[in-house]
Amino acid sequence: TVGKTITCKAAIAWNAKEPLSLEDVEVAPPKAHEVRMKVLHTGVCHTDQYTLSGADPEGAFPSILGHEGAGIVESVGKGVTNVKPGDYVIALYTPECGECKFCRSGKTNLCGKIRDTQGKGVMPDGTSRFRARGKDILHFMGCSTFSQYTVLADISVVAVTDRIGTDRSCLLGCGITTGYGAAVVTAKVEEGSTIAVFGTGCVGLSIIQGAVKQKAKRIIAIDLNDSKEFWARKFGATEFINPTKISRNKLLQEHLVDITDGGCDYTFDCTGNVTVMRTALEACHKGWGESIVIGVAAAGQEIKTRPFQLVTGRTWRGCAFGGVKGRTQLPGLVDDYLNGELKVDEFITHRLPLSRLNESFGLMKEGGCIRCVVDM
Ligand code: NAD
Ligand code: AHE
Ligand code: ZN
Ligand code: ZN
Numbered sequence: 001t002v003g004k005t006i007t008c009k010a011a012i013a014w015n016a017k018e019p020l021s022l023e024d025v026e027v028a029p030p031k032a033h034e035v036r037m038k039v040l041h042t043g044v045c046h047t048d049q050y051t052l053s054g055a056d057p058e059g060a061f062p063s064i065l066g067h068e069g070a071g072i073v074e075s076v077g078k079g080v081t082n083v084k085p086g087d088y089v090i091a092l093y094t095p096e097c098g099e100c101k102f103c104r105s106g107k108t109n110l111c112g113k114i115r116d117t118q119g120k121g122v123m124p125d126g127t128s129r130f131r132a133r134g135k136d137i138l139h140f141m142g143c144s145t146f147s148q149y150t151v152l153a154d155i156s157v158v159a160v161t162d163r164i165g166t167d168r169s170c171l172l173g174c175g176i177t178t179g180y181g182a183a184v185v186t187a188k189v190e191e192g193s194t195i196a197v198f199g200t201g202c203v204g205l206s207i208i209q210g211a212v213k214q215k216a217k218r219i220i221a222i223d224l225n226d227s228k229e230f231w232a233r234k235f236g237a238t239e240f241i242n243p244t245k246i247s248r249n250k251l252l253q254e255h256l257v258d259i260t261d262g263g264c265d266y267t268f269d270c271t272g273n274v275t276v277m278r279t280a281l282e283a284c285h286k287g288w289g290e291s292i293v294i295g296v297a298a299a300g301q302e303i304k305t306r307p308f309q310l311v312t313g314r315t316w317r318g319c320a321f322g323g324v325k326g327r328t329q330l331p332g333l334v335d336d337y338l339n340g341e342l343k344v345d346e347f348i349t350h351r352l353p354l355s356r357l358n359e360s361f362g363l364m365k366e367g368g369c370i371r372c373v374v375d376m
Helices: 046-052 101-105 115-120 166-173 175-186 202-213 228-235 252-259 274-282 307-311 326-338 359-364
Strands: 006-012 021-027 034-043 068-076 088-091 130-132 135-137 149-153 157-159 194-198 218-222 239-241 266-269 290-293 315-318 348-353 371-375
Touching: 006 130, 021 149, 034 088, 034 166, 046 359, 068 166, 088 166, 157 326, 166 175, 166 326, 166 348, 166 371, 175 202, 175 266, 175 326, 194 202, 194 274, 202 218, 202 228, 202 266, 218 228, 228 239, 239 252, 252 274, 266 274, 274 290, 348 359, 359 371
Parallel strands: 194 218, 194 266, 218 239, 266 290, 290 315, 348 371
Antiparallel strands: 006 021, 021 130, 034 068, 034 149, 034 371, 068 088, 088 157, 130 135
16 A cells, blocks of 8 residues: 555545535545554544534634544655654644744744644645545644544654554543643642632543642532533542532632632633633632633634733633643653553543444533544
């Protein structure tokens, strides 16, 4: 197959708001500094559903979604030195070139090298490697893991040991790393802290996992769905609040400030709801509380609060992929998993074959589904 176009199955998003269509796609060989990957497993993240819903200002169609995938390198283009055919890899929607202004700053995990073309759904040379029904199909987040084969920039993959199965390592490609990193790398939650996590899906539960590791004292999980209480406590939450069940005369932020002696040290939005983001900021402790935005909000949505909230020492920040540098830090997270120090298996509540990938979007709305892993 090396150097040749591969025809395989992919779940194509022809238009927003339509189910994905399973059909043949032609995957061109990798060009210079590109890697063709045989995707073995992919998770389905809320962000895939968000972009399919049409709410993503960068969402473009037809495209192949999916950004939480792991597999094997099938072939590499000229100049690729970081991976070789046969390597087990995780796809990185936040690449790491190590050379750009961002990578060298020491201040962020964002990489600027290919962000413009990635956002347009094309490879760094401005073209696509996918064709179906005689049309070019766009890439997504530099990954497109809803295809049995995909092509990525070499800086968008990291090789990891095959001792972790790809049905587990795929989840390190987004949800688990995003939440764990938000708590450990971005917020750097300290021992004894009080934190609140808004939205306890895969990302929120992983924040809880990170906060437990950092020895937070109180971990308050907040979700509209009561069935999330079981999951939140299983991962280490000390309290659970369903916001629809607190006293009607009180705002949720007031309630949180009351029960925490002045507010939380850290709060995290994992809902993508801008009203929740405000609540999370205002639930922070005066003088030092920090609120981290992780959820992605629909086009046109904006956040607001009284500037006095910031004047009085609260900080509003955010992160992508938890602030984790994929090529530098993911092998370490895989080791943590293998040493029993990072939960991964516990997030997998459902498994589906590629032919039933669409069902995962319905499952996501149910409280009982944390992550659905798709066997490609
Ligand atoms: P998910 O759908 O599994 O979980 C979201 C949870 O939020 C659900 O349990 C839901 O019941 C709850 N929720 C929704 N509205 C709520 C509200 N008003 N109050 C309280 N709880 C509410 O999603 P996920 O895969 O865990 O992703 C969470 C969010 O993070 C999404 O917006 C996703 O797009 C985003 N995300 C961002 C990054 C990043 O790098 N910044 C990475 C992954 C996911
Ligand atoms: N494209 C959207 C925003 C989507 C978004 O924020 N994506 C996150 C990752 S979500 C993973 O599940 C992200 O990485 N953002 C940083 C980046 O560089 O894209 C929009 O609003 O345009
Ligand atoms: Zn994601
Ligand atoms: Zn870079």
